[in-house]
Amino acid sequence: MTGLSPVFPEAVLWDMDGTLLDTEPIWDEAMDALAARHGVPMTPQLRRATLGNNSVDALTKVYDAARLPESGRDFDADEAWMVAMVVKLFARELPWRPGAVALLDLVAAAEIPMVLVTNTMREVADIAIETIGAHRFVATVCGDEVAVGKPAPDIYLRAAEIVGAAPGDCLAIEDSPTGAAAAHAAGVPNLVVPSQIPVAAASKRVFRQTLAGLTVDDLARLFAQARTDTPA
Template sequence: MTAMSGPLLPAAVLWDMDGTILDTEPIWDIAMEALARRHGIEMTEELRLATLGNNAVDALTKVFDAARVPESGRDFEAEEATMVEHVIGLFARELPWRPGARELLDLIAAAEIPMLLVTNTQRDIADIAITTIDSGRFVATVCGDEVAVGKPAPDIYLRAAEIAGAHPNDCLAIEDSPTGAAAAHAAGVPNLVVPSQIAVRPAGKRVFRDTLAGLTLDELAGLYAAAGGR
């Protein structure tokens, strides 16, 4: 499928969720702050930004390191369960959309371009948010606990491209964080970055936009081409 101006559109669009489609990062901040306080420290801005977009193990490790929790005291399973319970409760209240995300989802769907949701969030939490977005928008959803290693490793994007039946370079990832952008880069997926809370450094196969609001199919095709797409 081609845009009217000529550049090709991607064979599939691989959407990040937290901070890209939904403004969930402030909700995760609440849970992370509670985790830090349980271990006797306050969540500094530096630590918060370091954990942004991380999978659960990486985020917990960074908090444990900051709190100087000894290896023998690092109960990843129990702490993750506590965080999951906390976040599920917060997600159940309200999940606000990021500007332009809903409209771009509808626009891409109308163009009959397959979309997949690619999130580091584990399945039991993600499913609550996916209900808000509507799972019917996506060919598939891939969560961080369904691959060997979550973002920033490439596994989750490689799996999404495989499900889409497309070469990674023929897809476009839409991300907001350094962690997610790094995962897309490692997988060889051209990446549109719309930063939410933290700046993302320029890199190969990476283009930027301040917001998804007002984005047209022609512009999407141009951004995909600029990111090194087919």
């Protein structure tokens, strides 16, 4: 096999929060405030359960923790409140995850199409995309632009459709159990670089501690491994 050219994915599908940008501490702050708004503490267990969720799933878990009856669950009002708070928090400096900028540049130089695939709603995501650079991607897909957000497969299936590739020919880069589950459900091989909580092993899933130091040849190797790997 020596001397053969590496096989690159047809597209790289990037998660945003916790993968490209170190925004999970900002979401921690917002989720703490949301829980307090409903009179419950944001315990480590509850935060782990909501990490990477779309807004409906995250709100439902907070409502359940608060034992809020169905009649008292105002998703629209609480989502608007969360959006306003997170927009304000995102207006501060958004730090990059280690190695993210360099790898974005290397993938672009290799002319591999990239799609940003985030559960964050468009109104909030666009603020972060200004930091990342919309020009880097052929498209960006947000959680409120598909029928069901992560961990459902919809958002990854949509991203693969946009680039005209089979899901199994793309590579997803994720940090959370919710995002990795979405990629898995869509049949997209995924590279997981955990940010806050561990992600379980699964088929078509490989792991790395950081994006720092990765080359495009490394990415091709990890892609090949993810396409064939089964969990240990």
